[in-house]
Amino acid sequence: MISILLRRFFLISLVALFSPVAQSELSIEITKGTEAAVPLAVVPFGYSGSTTRSPVNLSSIISADLTRSGLFKALRERDMLAKPTTANKVNFRNWQALGQDYLIVGSVNEVMGQYQIQFQMLDVFKGEGLLGYRLTVKKNELRKTAHHISDLVYEKLTGKKSDFSSRIAYITTTKAGVNKRKLYKLLIADADGFNPRAIASSWEPLMSPSWSPDGNKIVYVSFENKRSAIYIQKLSDGKRTKIASYKGINGAPSFSPDGSKLALTLSKDGSPDIFVLNLKNKQLLKLTKSYAIDTEPSWSPDGRSIVYTSNRGGKPQLYIIPSQGGRSSRLTFDGDYNARGQFSSDGKSIVMVHANRGDYRIAIMDLATHTLNVLTAGRYDESPSFSANADMVLYSSKKAGRSVLSAVSADGRMHQSFTFDSGNVREPSWSH
Amino acid sequence: MKINKLALTLIASTVVLTGCTSTDEKDASLLDTDLKAEQEALITSGLNNNAVSGEQFITQGLSQSELNANAMNGLTSLGAEFSDPANPLSKQTIYFKHDSSQVQQDFISIIAAHAQYLAANRGQRVILEGHTDELGSREYNIALGEQRAKSVFSILRSQGVTGQQVEVVSYGEEKPASEGVGEASWQLNRRVEITYQVQ
Numbered sequence: 001m002i003s004i005l006l007r008r009f010f011l012i013s014l015v016a017l018f019s020p021v022a023q024s025e026l027s028i029e030i031t032k033g034t035e036a037a038v039p040l041a042v043v044p045f046g047y048s049g050s051t052t053r054s055p056v057n058l059s060s061i062i063s064a065d066l067t068r069s070g071l072f073k074a075l076r077e078r079d080m081l082a083k084p085t086t087a088n089k090v091n092f093r094n095w096q097a098l099g100q101d102y103l104i105v106g107s108v109n110e111v112m113g114q115y116q117i118q119f120q121m122l123d124v125f126k127g128e129g130l131l132g133y134r135l136t137v138k139k140n141e142l143r144k145t146a147h148h149i150s151d152l153v154y155e156k157l158t159g160k161k162s163d164f165s166s167r168i169a170y171i172t173t174t175k176a177g178v179n180k181r182k183l184y185k186l187l188i189a190d191a192d193g194f195n196p197r198a199i200a201s202s203w204e205p206l207m208s209p210s211w212s213p214d215g216n217k218i219v220y221v222s223f224e225n226k227r228s229a230i231y232i233q234k235l236s237d238g239k240r241t242k243i244a245s246y247k248g249i250n251g252a253p254s255f256s257p258d259g260s261k262l263a264l265t266l267s268k269d270g271s272p273d274i275f276v277l278n279l280k281n282k283q284l285l286k287l288t289k290s291y292a293i294d295t296e297p298s299w300s301p302d303g304r305s306i307v308y309t310s311n312r313g314g315k316p317q318l319y320i321i322p323s324q325g326g327r328s329s330r331l332t333f334d335g336d337y338n339a340r341g342q343f344s345s346d347g348k349s350i351v352m353v354h355a356n357r358g359d360y361r362i363a364i365m366d367l368a369t370h371t372l373n374v375l376t377a378g379r380y381d382e383s384p385s386f387s388a389n390a391d392m393v394l395y396s397s398k399k400a401g402r403s404v405l406s407a408v409s410a411d412g413r414m415h416q417s418f419t420f421d422s423g424n425v426r427e428p429s430w431s432h
Numbered sequence: 433m434k435i436n437k438l439a440l441t442l443i444a445s446t447v448v449l450t451g452c453t454s455t456d457e458k459d460a461s462l463l464d465t466d467l468k469a470e471q472e473a474l475i476t477s478g479l480n481n482n483a484v485s486g487e488q489f490i491t492q493g494l495s496q497s498e499l500n501a502n503a504m505n506g507l508t509s510l511g512a513e514f515s516d517p518a519n520p521l522s523k524q525t526i527y528f529k530h531d532s533s534q535v536q537q538d539f540i541s542i543i544a545a546h547a548q549y550l551a552a553n554r555g556q557r558v559i560l561e562g563h564t565d566e567l568g569s570r571e572y573n574i575a576l577g578e579q580r581a582k583s584v585f586s587i588l589r590s591q592g593v594t595g596q597q598v599e600v601v602s603y604g605e606e607k608p609a610s611e612g613v614g615e616a617s618w619q620l621n622r623r624v625e626i627t628y629q630v631q
Contacts, residue, residue, distance in 0.1 A: 182607075205606035208571060227601050228574070249578055249602060252571040265571065272575040293575040309572055315531075316572055340569040353569050358530075360568060380613070382569050401613050427570065 031406075032415035037073035038157070040066065040102040041095060044077060045119070046085030049110025056142035058108065058117070058149065064192060065150035065164040068416060069391055070409030072157075075100055087120045087129055095124045102130070104153060108142075115142060121153055131156050143194065163388040166191045167431045169209040169218055170405060174423035186220055188235070191387070191430070193405075193418050199233060211431040212255050219243070219253040219262065230264060243277065252296045256303050256323070263287075263297035263306055263323070274308050276323060287321055288328065298342045299323065307331065307341040307350055318352060332365070334372050340383065344390035344410075345432065351384040351393050362395050364410060375412040386410075388432040396426040510628055513549075520545035525609075526584055528622040530565065533579035535587060543584055546626055547591035554597070557629040560584050562602040563609070565618035570604055577602030584624045 042063040047054040063074035075098065084090045085107045095103050106119030114136050121131040131152060137145050147164040154162035169188045176183035184206040189196040200206060204223035211218060212232075219232045229245035230253050244250040248267035255262055262277045274287040274297045288294040292312035299306055306323050309316050318331040318341045332338035337355035344351070347367075354363035354374060361378040365371070380398040387394070390410055397406045399417065403424035406417045418425070513519045524546075526539045535543065550556055562577030581600040588598060610617035 205603060207574075207604075207606065223603065223606070248600070249574055251574050265575070267575070267578055272578065293572065293579065295575045296569060296571045309569070311572075316568070337568060339572050355568070358567065380566070398613060401611075 031417050032413075036413065037067075037071055038102070039073050039075065039100050040104065041075035041080060041098070041100045042066070042104045043080065043083050043085065043106075045105075045117075046107035047109075049108070049115075051110070054108045054110075054115075054142070055139055056146065058106070058142065058146040059104070061143060061146035061192070062104065062150045062153070065147060066153065068192070068407070068414075069154060069162075070411065070414030071154075071391070087122060087132075090122060092122075092124055092127045100124050102153075102157065104149075106149075113139060115139060117145060117149075119149055121156065143190070147190070147192075160391075161389045163391075163430070164191055166388050167211075167215065168193070168385075168394060168428050169211060169431070170425055170428040171206055171209065172423050172425050186218070188218070199235065199238065207427065208252055209427060209429050210254050211429060213257055213259045213432060215431045219255060221251050221253065230262075232262075243279075248272075249295075254298050256299050257301055258303060261323075263299060265295040265297065274306065274321070276306075285325060287323070287325055294319075296340045298340075300343045301345055301347045307343060309339040309341070318350070331370075332372075335363075338363075342384060342386055344386050345388060346390060349390070349410075351386055353382050353384065362393060362408065364393070373412060375408045375410075376406070376415075381406075383427045385428050385430045387430050394428040394430055396428060514628075521549060524626040524628075526580075526624045526626070527619060528580055528624070530567065530618070530622065531576065533576060533583045535583050540587070543587045544591060547588045547593050550588065550597055551592035554594070557597050557599070559599045559601055559627045559629065561607075561625040561627060562600070562604075563607060563621055563623050563625070564605050565621045566605045566608065566613075567618065570606070573604035574602050574606075575604075577604045580622075580624050584626070 042059045044059045045054065066072040067074045079098065081094045081098065082091065084105050086105060090103060090105065101124055103122045103124050104119060105122070106117065109116040115138070116134065116136050118134040119132070120129050122128065123130055133152070135145070144165065150164040151162040154164065167188055168191055169186065172185045172187060173182050175181065181203060184202050184204065185198045186200040186206045186209055187196045187198050199218065200220070200222070202222060202224045204226065207221040209218050209220040216236065217232050217234050219230060221228050221230055228250040230243045230250045231240045232243055233240035243253070243262065244264060244266065246266050246268035249265055249272050252265040253262050254264070260279055262279060264275055264277060265272050266275050267273070271291050271293065273289060273294050276285045276287060287306065288308070288310070290310060290312045292310055294308055294310045296309040297306045298308070304323055305320050307318055307320050310319050313330070315336050316339045318338050319328040320331050321328040331341070331350070332352070335354050335356050337353070337360070339353045341350045341352045349367055350365045352363055352365065354361050354372065359379040360381050361374050362376040362381045362384045363372050363374045366373070375393065376395070376397070381395055384393050384395040392407050392409055394405060394407045396403050398404070403426040404417055404419065405425050405428050406415065408415050513521045516522055520542045523542045526535065526543065529536065546558070550558065560581040562579070562581035564573040564577050578600060581602060585598055585600055589595070605621070608617070608621045609623065610620040
């Protein structure tokens with residue numbers, strides 16, 4: 001256990017070298033909380049160093065991360081009776097009286113630009129420690145370190161993999177320049193929306209960003225040459241490769257779970273069909289051959305099946321086909337519009353856009369029972385994307401005529417919205 | 433602020449209804465043809481670069497394309513019949529019902545007029561740009577926009593227009609004619625634009 005955790009912190013220092021200074025172009029607001037969440041308190045970390053306060057407020061990031069998961073409810077700072085920074089200063093009765101199950105205390109100590117962080121997680125009722133760490137990072141690694149502490153706490157308490165350290169990709173449009181023309185940008189940011197960086201921008205549409213399984217590349221659609229083409233772009237150096245620019249549609253790219261193939265939509269033969277492109281030998285396998293619209297392929301985590309949208313039955317519905325080729329079977333029958341399916345990481349459910357009479361919402365289908373759980377209130381919700389552990393779904397919705405990003409917990413209980421300074425934000429995709 | 437928005441929407445609708453192509457789109461084509469090589473090099477950035485370099489590129493690209501656009505304005509001229517409101521050729525936008533790619537009866541005569549012109553002018557090329565409203569998922573809308581453009585294409589072809597004269601492109605919901613939310617905007621956005629190529 002300990003060696004795994006130590007390795008994790010080694011990774012932190014390697015990865016964090018590349019992150020620029022965090023900027024807050026957007027803010028996250030929890031629009032609907034949940035009663036069943038486990039109460040815990042993340043006490044503001046103590047600080048000593050050459051500046052008056054810590055450059056990054058670790059405890060608030062950890063609180064926000066854990067609250068966002070929908071499984072925890074962090075105590076507000078103003079409701080705390082005391083603010084201990086080490087375990088031996090904790091009066092457990094105080095926290096029991098406040099109804100808290102767990103307590104996280106810690107401190108940051110800056111010496112010559114190195115930040116020594118120590119923290120402990122305590123069980124309030126047993127009065128004992130569950131987790132404790134000491135580590136040293138650089139200033140630009142502090143935010144990342146806070147997310148990793150959230151990961152450790154979450155994994156310890158739930159036994160499940162967490163994804164606070166993951167990233168999101170999304171498309172924005174803003175009016176730019178003298179002509180106020182529409183400018184399309186592809187951005188990536190930390191999972192909490194901080195640290196946004198544009199990796200591509202164009203006056204023509206950019207669409208459908210999706211991550212490679214290793215998180216090192218993004219595949220997307222660009223209309224920069226006035227027709228669609230699919231590109232894979234490396235994040236380390238920004239270099240990109242044109243993958244498909246056939247006549248007609250080149251769209252909806254999606255990496256296979258092992259990263260060796262790409263499912264995509266091409267209409268080069270007539271109607272839009274699902275293809276699988278082998279990225280090594282460039283072989284193209286045509287999976288669907290209907291005269292209808294077939295699009296939006298997404299892989300099952302074992303790589304054996306692909307869910308996609310087809311209107312062969314008259315209205316858009318989800319179908320599943322073996323990724324090697326074979327017969328399609330229809331998956332959705334409930335509602336007059338079901339599209340853009342995506343498997344959860346455990347393969348047990350599929351998230352989709354689900355609509356009845358023009359009311360578009362995000363829903364999850366349990367594949368064992370085929371029951372549909374509608375998570376959002378509509379009515380312009382689209383582009384759902386599961387987080388790595390499938391606890392959360394990120395999607396885009398409309399607020400006062402603008403496209404905004406929202407997130408909902410997979411059980412539908414926790415809702416939050418991401419508010420940007422300006423422009424439209426859409427098509428979020430979560431790294432896995 | 434509200435009035436400005438309304439005014440913009442009205443202008444946008446007028447542009448669509450009269451079937452003119454906006455100057456914006458001319459800019460875009462110039463940026464993409466003339467500055468393609470430059471754009472290829474500058475459009476993307478690795479994580480080590482900050483956003484500022486991207487912004488600089490944008491400013492350069494914009495001023496450059498605006499300069500070119502002014503030089504181009506005199507060249508984009510079609511016959512007088514295209515600007516005569518009484519002539520069906522002046523109508524270059526075909527509208528559709530929600531989630532449908534079937535051409536409505538009202539627009540058949542307009543498409544037929546374009547077919548006649550194109551059949552008589554074999555050297556003239558058009559782009560059929562398919563568009564949708566913002567409802568539903570984006571990639572599905574790309575497919576729907578293409579089906580709309582192909583519906584118009586099949587009527588043109590049935591009346592003697594050749595495949596060499598026509599290119600089909602779908603932008604789905606990515607380039608709305610009207611940015612508003614609601615049926616009034618959506619019906620302007622469910623469209624195929626017949627764009628005559630400058631020779």
